[in-house]
Amino acid sequence: MSDFKYKRVLLKLSGEALMGSQSFGIDPAVPLRLAEEIRPVYEAGVEVAVVVGGGNIYRGVQGAANGMDRAQGDNMGMLATVINALALQDTFEKAGMDCRVMSAIEMRQIAEPYIRRRAIRHLEKGRITIFAAGTGNPYFTTDTGAALRACEINAEILMKATNVDGVYDSDPRKNPDAKKFDTITYSDVLNRDLKVMDATATALCRDNKMPIMVFDINEPGCFERAVSGQNVGTTVFEEEN
Numbered sequence: 032m033s034d035f036k037y038k039r040v041l042l043k044l045s046g047e048a049l050m051g052s053q054s055f056g057i058d059p060a061v062p063l064r065l066a067e068e069i070r071p072v073y074e075a076g077v078e079v080a081v082v083v084g085g086g087n088i089y090r091g092v093q094g095a096a097n098g099m100d101r102a103q104g105d106n107m108g109m110l111a112t113v114i115n116a117l118a119l120q121d122t123f124e125k126a127g128m129d130c131r132v133m134s135a136i137e138m139r140q141i142a143e144p145y146i147r148r149r150a151i152r153h154l155e156k157g158r159i160t161i162f163a164a165g166t167g168n169p170y171f172t173t174d175t176g177a178a179l180r181a182c183e184i185n186a187e188i189l190m191k192a193t194n195v196d197g198v199y200d201s202d203p204r205k206n207p208d209a210k211k212f213d214t215i216t217y218s219d220v221l222n223r224d225l226k227v228m229d230a231t232a233t234a235l236c237r238d239n240k241m242p243i244m245v246f247d248i249n250e251p252g253c254f255e256r257a258v259s260g261q262n263v264g265t266t267v268f269e270e271e272n
């Protein structure tokens with residue numbers, strides 16, 4: 032544990048990244064690789080909570096664009112995150128890592144309901160604890176679910192592992208000349224309308240002084256280095272006045 036700066040972290044895993052080389056769903060190689068990324072941190076006794084997205088399967092906005100009721104589509108999106116959470120749990124357990132899934136939408140036959148105190152107990156016992164179904168409410172995202180759970184469980188930092196290696200001054204996937212920030216304040220992310228994380232999630236972190244680190248999920252060893260305290264992407268925080 033002494034090599035690690037943080038004792039309890041919340042790792043937000045991109046749903047889209049689970050597709051790997053596929054165009055939809057879960058490439059089994061990706062959860063396997065993620066398990067190995069998390070292992071050194073887990074084995075050192077760092078408490079690891081996980082929130083996984085659902086973009087590899089479904090997003091509510093897709094349905095809304097095709098005329099579906101937005102809340103109905105969002106419910107489908109939240110169920111997609113449960114599928115991803117169960118896939119990750121299976122992989123982590125097969126890799127010998129203790130893991131629980133807690134769902135914000137009750138489905139007791141397949142996952143525990145989210146109960147904050149029980150979640151903290153799982154973490155204290157060293158179990159990787161995956162929070163599925165986002166916030167349990169439509170019109171939100173799993174980034175906001177991650178920010179909410181990070182605050183609730185008193186995580187020291189929210190680590191957003193995604194398809195880009197940090198926060199840029201514009202979307203690097205659309206603008207090849209975009210410039211990366213090593214650090215940036217929550218207010219700048221919000222005022223510049225940078226879309227790497229949704230505004231609700233960023234504001235929740237700002238209001239609760241929850242630091243965020245954005246880094247590339249595809250870069251080996253990044254998570255371990257991030258938990259060691261290295262800035263492996265972009266750190267979002269508020270400067271003290």
Ligand SMILES: Nc1ncnc2c1ncn2[C@@H]1O[C@H](COP(=O)(O)OP(=O)(O)OP(=O)(O)O)[C@@H](O)[C@H]1O
Nearest residue numbers: 045046047084086193198199201202204225226227
């Ligand atoms: N200013 C920016 N800096 C960095 N990335 C940005 C910026 N603006 C937009 N993006 C985009 O944000 C994306 C990451 O956020 P997004 O919410 O789409 O993914 P995710 O939360 O990791 O995935 P999922 O929703 O599947 O869980 C990147 O793929 C990048 O193209």
Ligand SMILES: O=c1ccn([C@@H]2O[C@H](COP(=O)(O)O)[C@@H](O)[C@H]2O)c(=O)[nH]1
Nearest residue numbers: 084085090091105108109165166172173
């Ligand atoms: O709290 C939440 C979290 C998610 N949703 C819906 O699920 C999809 C998938 O999540 P991503 O964060 O986009 O990966 C999202 O698009 C929403 O439709 C939700 O409604 N509430």
